[in-house]
Amino acid sequence: MSITDELATYLGSANTRAQLWAALAEHCYLALLPILLGVVLAVGAGWLGRTWPPVRGTLAVAANLVYTIPSLALFVVIPGVIGTTILDSVNVVIALSLYTAALLVRPMLDALDAVPQAVTASATAMGYRPARRFFGVELPLAVPVLAAGVRVAAVSNISLVSVGALIGVGGLGRLFTDGFQREYYAPIVVGVVLTLLLALVVDLLLVLLRRVLTPWQRPASPNRPVAAGEAA
């Protein structure tokens, strides 16, 4: 049986299609919730780094260290540390949130540093207190750099979720273990294709979101090409 016939048979089953949708939905949840949590963590780290500079070196080292830890190792150690069961999807969510934050801490700090002093001084002069200045002025100005990091993190999260299938929580990753156990190409091929498509769609949505969040960047040059440093 050729691979196309195999795929047709596999996708022809209503049962399979229902499973695929469920896997896709789980995959989205497992990959995207950590983006949100990771951004919150990174913003917190940015705030900390701004208000208390001595902590910056530690933050950068910690971020590097977390990023270095292989995903499977982190997935299996987290339940031991926080006391969840190994099959809990929370483990994957926490691990991916940590990766996202680790990836974003450095660009976050750099982007906040790049906010022109005159801008923060003007905000202060207009009566902005530190917290409001941070969320109302500095953070929005850091969005373009942050967005580039978020795009990288989103794509890498979508790819990493699959590894969770090895501990029973994997969204589309379960198609790979399924295909491996049954020596069946179709689920693996479908799983790879769906993962790539999901990454593409999420990436496009993030580009749109960035445009919405940075209106001041649009009128000046409507067809502004993506700068080299931002290409993710």
Added chain:
Amino acid sequence: MIAETLAWLGDPANWSGPGGVPARVLEHVGYVALALAIALVIAVPVGLLVGHTGKGAVLLVGAGNIVRALPTLGVVTLFFLLLAESTPAAVVGLVVLAVPPIMAGTYAGVQAVDPHVVDAASGVGMRGMQRLWQVEVPIALPMVLGGVRNAVLQLVATAAVAAYVGLGGLGRYLMDGLAILDYAEVVAGALFTAALAVVLDLLLAGLQRTVVPRGVRLAELATSKGAA
């Protein structure tokens, strides 16, 4: 959990023979080194060529982005079904994942060389190949190694995942421990895998610092002093 893991680590049976920690670490490093060597042979020439000529850059960057989205477990299981043998399948999968970061680093490194420097090299009479090897490559080397660092992290992580299709190395502790619900073994495997990744990354970071050409380091010192 800590006591059990310490007990596992203290058991001499886990430190000797083909399933012992030293043997597993060597196996793991072996897969990483083999896949890295093959990936370097493929990725560095292509990266240099694209960076030097500027042709095919869009294709290279696009391919790199697609591979970043590739699920490693999918790649490994797919190659296993295609090749039916654990080790070759895993190594091919590892190479596929290691090529793009190295290629991107090499390309970006050559690309980032100051055009004035390249002009100056032509001005003093250097030909294409001389310019590439004596000017562009030395200046690009730290960024090339940056790509290699990313690739090595990816390789250490994926080699552990590949234990699922029967590859040896440290991933065995993770897979075998999960299969028999021996959590101590799983944690020990995770700790060694993480430690290996950190150590290899630190070694490469050190190397990255030492290969910066003297001229470039002096130039950076001069600019940072000028700015201060």
